[in-house]
Amino acid sequence: MDLEYGPQYDDFRAEVVSFIKENEKTKLTGPPRSESRVEWQQKLIDNGYFARSIPKEYGGYGGDMDIIKLRIIAEEFAKSPIPKPAGGQGIQMLVPTLLSLGTEEQKQEYIKPTLRGEILWCQGYSEPNSGSDLASLQTKAELDGDEWVINGQKIWTSTAHLSQMCFILVRTEPDAPKHQGISYLLMPMDAEGIDRRPIKQMTGDSDFNELFLTDVRIPAKNIVGARGEGWKVANATLGHERGSLADPNVTQNRLNSLIDLMKNETIDGQRVIDKPIFRDRLLSIQGRLMAQQSNALRILSSQINKEQDANLAKVIVKLQGTELRHELEGLAIDAMGELGTLYEDSPHLRDNGAWQMTYMYYLGLIIGGGTNQIQKNIISERALGMPKEPKIQGA
Numbered sequence: 001m002d003l004e005y006g007p008q009y010d011d012f013r014a015e016v017v018s019f020i021k022e023n024e025k026t027k028l029t030g031p032p033r034s035e036s037r038v039e040w041q042q043k044l045i046d047n048g049y050f051a052r053s054i055p056k057e058y059g060g061y062g063g064d065m066d067i068i069k070l071r072i073i074a075e076e077f078a079k080s081p082i083p084k085p086a087g088g089q090g091i092q093m094l095v096p097t098l099l100s101l102g103t104e105e106q107k108q109e110y111i112k113p114t115l116r117g118e119i120l121w122c123q124g125y126s127e128p129n130s131g132s133d134l135a136s137l138q139t140k141a142e143l144d145g146d147e148w149v150i151n152g153q154k155i156w157t158s159t160a161h162l163s164q165m166c167f168i169l170v171r172t173e174p175d176a177p178k179h180q181g182i183s184y185l186l187m188p189m190d191a192e193g194i195d196r197r198p199i200k201q202m203t204g205d206s207d208f209n210e211l212f213l214t215d216v217r218i219p220a221k222n223i224v225g226a227r228g229e230g231w232k233v234a235n236a237t238l239g240h241e242r243g244s245l246a247d248p249n250v251t252q253n254r255l256n257s258l259i260d261l262m263k264n265e266t267i268d269g270q271r272v273i274d275k276p277i278f279r280d281r282l283l284s285i286q287g288r289l290m291a292q293q294s295n296a297l298r299i300l301s302s303q304i305n306k307e308q309d310a311n312l313a314k315v316i317v318k319l320q321g322t323e324l325r326h327e328l329e330g331l332a333i334d335a336m337g338e339l340g341t342l343y344e345d346s347p348h349l350r351d352n353g354a355w356q357m358t359y360m361y362y363l364g365l366i367i368g369g370g371t372n373q374i375q376k377n378i379i380s381e382r383a384l385g386m387p388k389e390p391k392i393q394g395a
């Protein structure tokens with residue numbers, strides 16, 4: 001099987017490599033939305049290395065939808081220390097949702113500043129009693145004249161403390177069956193009645209929040225899709241999230257760093273990489289990564305040929321990719337021996353503690369975006385045709 005992209009892409013790859021060489025030393029300073037970050041984001045757009053296929057009128061590069069070129073850009077950027085394009089829930093999840101389901105006014109208003117990193121978004125889906133069973137959510141919105149009035153509580157809202165906007169799921173038709181009573185709204189985070197409370201994590205950081213919403217008023221036009229059809233919109237957004245959670249190109253770089261680390265660390269004078277027990281674990285990770293790279297090519301070809309729906313292959317990316325990264329980072333921690341147990345401010349830390357931090361981060365991603373048990377349910381029911389889970393009466 002020939003897995004090369006073909007000689008017609010060689011010039012394009014050379015262009016990307018040359019841009020990366022010229023800009024590799026770029027350093028971004030300041031918090032999200034700072035001038036240098038917005039400028040860098042715009043430079044990437046102007047050169048077609050970010051938002052490549054998004055139309056110019058919405059702030060994108062306006063290029064053709066050549067998926068192989070997108071793949072080449074991702075591969076080359078992943079290999080280099082060059083600052084990557086900003087990501088986040090607005091760019092990865094909301095923009096593609098608005099492009100397919102938003103009104104023209106919403107596209108004009110939100111896509112460009114989101115791509116430039118001027119508006120950050122958070123995702124208001126989960127509630128204290130609605131996580132895996134998201135459709136049971138209870139936060140409600142009622143139409144009062146030309147405004148929605150929102151009341152309820154959200155939880156685990158990542159980056160709500162940094163965000164200007166939130167895409168939020170609310171119940172607008174309380175009498176409809178649970179999947180049909182939901183709407184998808186765009187809520188400005190400076191609206192009155194929003195109380196954000198940070199959740200302290202075991203790492204000591206607070207990356208997510210609780211949101212308490214009391215009579216929050218937002219314009220009626222801030223609805224995406226039809227009233228009561230928010231479940232469809234929410235799932236479109238989740239599909240984009242799952243596909244973006246564990247890029248095998250990035251994992252390949254991480255594997256290369258792990259191999260370097262295992263060559264440098266020693267136990268009783270022997271390199272860790274030469275110890276059979278560590279070597280076995282490394283090879284198992286390498287084999288599974290190769291399978292994921294093949295799955296990435298499968299997604300690529302089904303997108304190009306438009307023969308198959310790539311959504312289930314993206315569920316596999318989320319399921320396998322997050323677990324593999326967690327295991328890979330865990331192997332590095334074990335390879336460092338007692339240094340692997342250090343955290344944060346120790347002078348003996350390797351790589352500023354990146355292995356430990358990423359290990360914890362990927363544990364979170366195994367749960368976030370829908371837990372991996374739920375991904376297995378989706379694969380077994382929708383791809384393998386296994387029987388559906390029994391429904392609880394009245395739920």
Ligand SMILES: Cc1cc2nc3c(=O)[nH]c(=O)nc-3n(C[C@H](O)[C@H](O)[C@H](O)COP(=O)(O)OP(=O)(O)OC[C@H]3O[C@@H](n4cnc5c(N)ncnc54)[C@H](O)[C@@H]3O)c2cc1C
Pocket residue numbers: 122123124125126127128129130131132133155156157158159208364365367368369370371372373374377389
């Ligand atoms: C790092 C991180 C970031 C997050 N960011 C956001 C965010 O920005 N916005 C947002 O809205 N939410 C966010 N979440 C919340 C996330 O979506 C939920 O945690 C997730 O959907 C699981 O819901 P839950 O925590 O209520 O667990 P539960 O649904 O209570 O699940 C508990 C356990 O039961 C298992 N389980 C439940 N139902 C089934 C079933 N039918 N079959 C088999 N097993 C089952 C689950 O797999 C899990 O192990 C984030 C979570 C994490 C960890």
